[in-house]
Amino acid sequence: MSEVTILVRNNGPYRVYGPAKLVDADGNEYRIPEGEWFSLCRCGQSAAKPFCDGTHKGCGFEAPSDASLAAGRT
Ligand code: FES
Secondary structure, eight states, X not given: OOOOEEEEOTTSOEEEESSEEEEOTTOOEEEEOTTOEEEEOSSSXXXXXXXXXXXXXXXXXXXXXXXXXXXXXX
């Protein structure tokens, strides 16, 4: 089984590369096959949450993409 990779995009969403499964609060499953991806909103402005709809590009969203500090790594 392949490992799920989550890419933190610069000033943008989390891009999740499949194979992966997202399950919403109602139990609906969204499966992403290997070689495909979806993006999860990180800015809070998407009208399609939890998915990114590109709104971050026009709302001035800025956030670090370096996870090392939050993970306690340097
Ligand atoms: S990160 Fe893209 S709309 Fe929020």
